[in-house]
Amino acid sequence: MPKPIRYLIYAAAIALLAYNSVYFKKLDEVKAGNTVFDAAGYAKDFWEKKLTPGLSKAMNLNALTSLLKADKEKAFNEHSHALGIGNIRYFLVKGRGVVTDVDENEVSVQLTDANGKAVTPQVRIATEYIFGNAVRDASGAIDINAFANSMDFNNVSAEINKIIREKVVPPFKSKVQKGDRVAFHGAIELNRAHLQTGNIEIIPVSLQIEKP
């Protein structure tokens, strides 16, 4: 085959591929057609209308740890939430206790029972590194299918964590001291296959320093 014809065939093939590969539009038209998901607004709405009213259903952490020891499957099946099929599950919990240590990143709390008597385990309330999906998923009140994509869904988690960092933690962190009696609501993450209840970290949703 003569070279010019061969090159012509190559050029035609490349042009055909390119024609079927890309398309051009005006940028402002595309942007006008795109509606951006308001993750901050969604998170605020979720916080006020679903999460805060749902805190009344949070399980007492003392009762949860007892149930985990007695019947792990029941505890996970009836009180945890998760979106995936893995072993990581989330619980919405509440509790009371005495602050045993305060450092830059967390507040250690010795849980107490209804009579104010110390019970195991000791827990940590995160006050610096508020990350992950614990609060979003522990509530069980958000349906992943309601989101167009997982980035929007993850952004909701980031915004919820931002609310915690900006509104829940600062008033507590600035006043809390060793020996204070505190009450909390929050979310915890437990591994169903490798359960560790000795050093639970709580991502707080509400924190109160109770008067002695």
Add this chain to the structure above:
Amino acid sequence: MPQNIQPIAGEKSAADGRPSGADGRSLALQNRFPIARFQSLIALFLLCLALSILSDKFLTFSNLWNVMRQISVNICISVGMTLIVLTAGIDLSVGSVLALCGAITAGLLKNGIEIPSLNLFIGFTLLGATLVGAVTGSALGAFNGWAITRFSVPPFVATLAMLTVARGLTMLWTGGFPISGLGETFQFIGTGWFLAIPVPVWISIVVVAFAVFLTEKTRIGRYIYAIGGNESASRLSGIHVSRVKIIVYTIAGALAAVGGIMVTSRLDSAQPNAGISYELDSIAAVVIGGTSLSGGRGSILGTVQGAIIIGVLNNGLVLLNVSPFWQQVVKGLVILLAVIIDKANAKNE
């Protein structure tokens, strides 16, 4: 092919991935120990037998198709890795290249390219986005090959550098976030069915057929074995060693891109940390499949067996509820065993 190449790897023996001595001694040994020829198949059979006894879920259609769907990605990468290992090279960057190509495909498909200064939006069709992803993989592979041949950088070092570069580029491209919601048409590549067989399995069949044809029926296939057998002799025989190596690394890069597109499609999401440790799985498949890490000996079909063994092993350990930490230990020991058996066979031959 130059005539004096033939004694290096042996044209006939190279085609089936087995070395032969000039005196036919190894052939006699193979006849005496035929089990060595089928060791991967025997291992796979025993593994499947054990798992079907230990788990009632293993021998179900849904599980077996799921295993096939999962190993399709590893087969694609491992085929490219086999070509490289046959030339006595190695590619540690396939996992990162996979992630980058998947992310580029997803990003172009979902967001296109915006050029504000021209008020222009360039959108990409499925064909366009996958083509750019595949071309990116090929380009990165070609760069690996070029760096290795032009500057005599050891493949281990050159591809280790590319591992980091490609992972960094993936993070830059994605901003560290997954790119999701890529559409049903794109998802068909990773989750669809065609003629009652998952699409990824079809893709891996095409890839394997291409690679078998390349290694067994083409001149470049013979060159690959020859270079792995004795690079200096190959060069003296007139083989353009650098060109062959660049082609091989380019093919491996393209196949890593195909794997990346399949993974992204299956998850409907390009994850910036996708493909981590995939290079180890693919090297394991190559080694278990009987390809010698010193080059010149091995076969594509052996690698396919190796990939299936790795996939079945992964699946079996999950079904048996073995801790992920122990799974890594078991996989490592299996690879070690495969290398020891390979060395023992080589010594016998």
